[in-house]
Amino acid sequence: MHLTRDRIIAFSVLLPSLILIAVFVYGFIGQTVYISLTDWGKGAALAVNPEMHLIGFDNYKELFTSFLHGRFRQDLVNAFFYTMTLVLGSLTLGLFLAILLDREPRGEGIFRTIFLYPMSLSFVVTGTIWRWLLTPGGGINVLPTFVGLPAGNFLWTSSRGQILTFDWQSIPVITAIVVALVLVFLAIRTWRKGTHRRAFIVALPAVLLVLWAVFGQRMIPQMLPISEKHGFNLATIGISIAAIWQFSGYTMALYLAGLRGIPVALHEAARLDGANDIQYYKRVAFPILKPITLSAVIILAHISLKMFALIFAMAGPDNASTCHPAVLMYLTTFRGNKFALGASIAVILFLLVALFIIPYLVSSFREQRRRAS
Amino acid sequence: MRFKRLTIAVLVGIGLLAAFGTVMADNLTGDMEIFSWWAGDEGPALEALIDIYNAQHPGVNLINATVTGGSGVNAKAVLKTRMLGGNPPDSFQVHAGQELIGTWVKADRMEDLTSLFQQEGWMDVFPAGLVKLLSTDAGIWSVPVNIHRSNVMWYIPTNLEKWGVEAPKTWADFLAIAPQLKAKGVLPLALATNWTANHLWESVAISVLGPEKWQELWDGTLSFTSLEGVAVWDMFGRILQYTNDDAASLSWQQATDMVVNGNAAFNVMGDWAAGYLTTTLGLTPGVDYTWSASPGTDGVFVMLSDSFGLPTGAPNWENAIAWLQLLGSKAGSDAFNPLKGSISARTDSDLSLYNAYSQSAAADWQNDVVAGSLAHGVVANEGFMNDFATVMEMFLTSKDPQQAANACEAIARQNAIGE
Numbered sequence: 001m002h003l004t005r006d007r008i009i010a011f012s013v014l015l016p017s018l019i020l021i022a023v024f025v026y027g028f029i030g031q032t033v034y035i036s037l038t039d040w041g042k043g044a045a046l047a048v049n050p051e052m053h054l055i056g057f058d059n060y061k062e063l064f065t066s067f068l069h070g071r072f073r074q075d076l077v078n079a080f081f082y083t084m085t086l087v088l089g090s091l092t093l094g095l096f097l098a099i100l101l102d103r104e105p106r107g108e109g110i111f112r113t114i115f116l117y118p119m120s121l122s123f124v125v126t127g128t129i130w131r132w133l134l135t136p137g138g139g140i141n142v143l144p145t146f147v148g149l150p151a152g153n154f155l156w157t158s159s160r161g162q163i164l165t166f167d168w169q170s171i172p173v174i175t176a177i178v179v180a181l182v183l184v185f186l187a188i189r190t191w192r193k194g195t196h197r198r199a200f201i202v203a204l205p206a207v208l209l210v211l212w213a214v215f216g217q218r219m220i221p222q223m224l225p226i227s228e229k230h231g232f233n234l235a236t237i238g239i240s241i242a243a244i245w246q247f248s249g250y251t252m253a254l255y256l257a258g259l260r261g262i263p264v265a266l267h268e269a270a271r272l273d274g275a276n277d278i279q280y281y282k283r284v285a286f287p288i289l290k291p292i293t294l295s296a297v298i299i300l301a302h303i304s305l306k307m308f309a310l311i312f313a314m315a316g317p318d319n320a321s322t323c324h325p326a327v328l329m330y331l332t333t334f335r336g337n338k339f340a341l342g343a344s345i346a347v348i349l350f351l352l353v354a355l356f357i358i359p360y361l362v363s364s365f366r367e368q369r370r371r372a373s
Numbered sequence: 374m375r376f377k378r379l380t381i382a383v384l385v386g387i388g389l390l391a392a393f394g395t396v397m398a399d400n401l402t403g404d405m406e407i408f409s410w411w412a413g414d415e416g417p418a419l420e421a422l423i424d425i426y427n428a429q430h431p432g433v434n435l436i437n438a439t440v441t442g443g444s445g446v447n448a449k450a451v452l453k454t455r456m457l458g459g460n461p462p463d464s465f466q467v468h469a470g471q472e473l474i475g476t477w478v479k480a481d482r483m484e485d486l487t488s489l490f491q492q493e494g495w496m497d498v499f500p501a502g503l504v505k506l507l508s509t510d511a512g513i514w515s516v517p518v519n520i521h522r523s524n525v526m527w528y529i530p531t532n533l534e535k536w537g538v539e540a541p542k543t544w545a546d547f548l549a550i551a552p553q554l555k556a557k558g559v560l561p562l563a564l565a566t567n568w569t570a571n572h573l574w575e576s577v578a579i580s581v582l583g584p585e586k587w588q589e590l591w592d593g594t595l596s597f598t599s600l601e602g603v604a605v606w607d608m609f610g611r612i613l614q615y616t617n618d619d620a621a622s623l624s625w626q627q628a629t630d631m632v633v634n635g636n637a638a639f640n641v642m643g644d645w646a647a648g649y650l651t652t653t654l655g656l657t658p659g660v661d662y663t664w665s666a667s668p669g670t671d672g673v674f675v676m677l678s679d680s681f682g683l684p685t686g687a688p689n690w691e692n693a694i695a696w697l698q699l700l701g702s703k704a705g706s707d708a709f710n711p712l713k714g715s716i717s718a719r720t721d722s723d724l725s726l727y728n729a730y731s732q733s734a735a736a737d738w739q740n741d742v743v744a745g746s747l748a749h750g751v752v753a754n755e756g757f758m759n760d761f762a763t764v765m766e767m768f769l770t771s772k773d774p775q776q777a778a779n780a781c782e783a784i785a786r787q788n789a790i791g792e
Binding site: 041042043044045046047048050067068070071131134135136137155156157158160315316317318319320321330331332334335336337338 | 446449450453454456457476477479480481482566567568618619620621622755756758759760762763765766767769770780783784787789
């Protein structure tokens with residue numbers, strides 16, 4: 001590192017934005033974490049100098065164990081399903097649309113605009129439109145009557161049905177089994193590559209996890225005094241549809257750019273070798289599109305973890321079946337005046353988003369360095 | 374503080390002198406920002422007040438900051454961030470009762486208005502029970518603008534005749550006629566989104582408990598898990614069977630519409646529904662639609678009241694005092710309330726200005742036992758209300774009275790109800 005003139009200028013130009021980001025992004029993240037460790041929200045929460053005491057991780061403990069916060073735990077489950085449906089739905093639909101457009105139909109530009117257009121709407125607008133479309137007594141439910149079929153009777157966002165229910169107590173077991181499955185998958189892959197010792201090293205914890213899940217789970221204390229059912233709320237389907245409608249155009253644009261970036265020579269070479277369309281996409285195009293899928297997953301996943309406006313506009317603040325930790329955080333903080341508890345929910349969401357963002361950032365930095373060297 | 378009280382008194386004196394002078398216009402200058410959630414249907418009523426203020430104080434630039442959203446859910450959040458950020462408006466809307474006391478007075482964010490009340494003679498024109506809701510031992514904290522009633526049941530008399538039923542006097546009556554209505558393909562009771570369930574719950578609770586025991590719940594002397602407390606949830610659950618299952622997707626207006634269209638027989642809603650039925654839908658009160666106290670609450674007036682307070686550190690508080698004077702005055706009150714569809718908080722208002730519904734409500738306000746509303750911020754603090762919405766969602770899914778009662782007791786303790 002030489003302190004050249006160039007570096008000094010670069011540093012001093014960057015300094016203001018560094019300071020601003022340090023204060024307004026990282027400073028406030030730090031403050032939120034600090035508030036989440038206090039008891040701010042008891043009594044005169046809105047005083048000029050509210051009483052605050054550090055209480056450690058009690059707020060977090062309360063969120064995960066108190067029977068009053070079952071709604072928070074269901075919201076976490078909802079967030080998980082929102083993420084799954086949004087990512088899978090948008091990727092599938094986006095890829096499908098991109099493949100259709102890649103075949104250069106007439107009026108491709110118009111279709112591209114139509115598909116991409118929902119992306120330019122704000123969540124509140126999307127939410128309001130879909131709220132009308134999904135009214136149980138009208139909208140989509142009466143569509144079948146136009147062709148002489150009986151009207152639909154699904155309640156959409158006011159449905160209270162739940163499928164795939166599981167007991168909150170079994171979360172450690174479920175996690176163990178999922179992790180074990182991933183490890184087994186990795187082990188098989190390394191085995192195939194021929195590095196057998198590594199495969200054993202990966203497989204061993206998987207076996208241990210499964211053994212623990214089968215025999216040892218009674219050794220840890222129960223998380224809750226009573227069993228608590230959570231699951232996939234049917235009411236979230238409507239909101240997922242609206243979100244997929246909004247974002248599939250975006251994934252389409254990503255995929256289309258990727259497909260168009262594939263050199264024509266590759267396509268022609270595949271053709272010459274006798275590949276049909278399905279083989280071309282499966283063997284040539286999809287592997288090339290992998291990095292795009294990864295970025296799309298990251299972007300969609302973190303959007304779904306921050307989903308607030310869409311749910312607020314479609315289902316209102318108090319529809320617990322469709323609720324999301326972000327909505328609950330807003331209500332707990334700004335309606336219930338429980339600032340510390342709200343901050344804890346915010347920190348948990350932040351950590352969940354970081355789970356997706358940090359590996360992505362690390363891998364993209366690595367790639368940059370690789371390219372630079 | 375004492376100095377400020379003295380200045381308030383002096384200013385009020387000057388204001389009175391000015392009022393008795395030749396013209397109403399004075400030389401107050403500068404800005405004055407009022408903060409409320411009155412937009413849309415309620416906008417014209419607020420505009421009427423603003424017009425009078427502008428005529429009285431032509432030198433003041435009145436800034437009307439409204440944030441829309443039912444019962445102020447968004448407005449309150451914006452207000453809180455502004456107050457925490459040290460940027461209070463000059464005067465803001467707040468529900469009388471615990472929403473004012475538990476959130477703002479407890480936090481020492483309001484100025485005492487006792488001397489203003491005395492100067493303006495408001496102690497004699499506002500009912501003592503109402504002033505009590507605005508007060509603590511240390512002072513009086515806001516000026517009431519209106520009174521709404523929450524325990525009203527709305528229906529269409531010709532429809533009831535057609536179906537051969539009468540408006541139920543008790544919930545037992547309702548449960549008796551509900552199956553007949555259902556057999557005719559009519560929904561017995563229209564319900565809307567979550568907060569209207571809270572609203573219905575308070576009407577049911579007061580009919581089961583009576584107004585005294587209702588108050589005991591909030592004093593902390595009656596437990597939510599007592600036999601009566603569980604009985605409330607039990608009755609509420611039985612009534613819910615006769616409500617619509619798409620309730621969570623509907624606004625309160627849509628639930629009222631179901632009654633007007635003849636799809637539903639009854640709707641329990643606050644008396645802002647009268648404003649909607651009369652002004653928006655153009656129906657004649659007493660003829661096209663009529664009302665009674667919600668079942669089992671005859672003789673009880675479950676009230677809520679909007680009021681405006683003076684936050685400490687208000688940048689233009691001379692102008693804000695003038696605003697509060699207007700709100701409490703007879704002229705201001707009678708300009709606002711007929712348009713809002715509420716009744717005046719003053720006992721000397723000119724009833725001829727009001728419609729048939731409001732006149733009947735004003736008569737009940739004079740004679741009935743007054744109870745405070747839960748759903749609209751009177752009896753419990755915001756922490757409890759926020760948690761209660763979750764308990765309600767829990768009950769709407771599980772329909773388990775004992776579980777809901779236990780949860781209520783737990784959140785009452787957590788939010789220091791009755792302490």
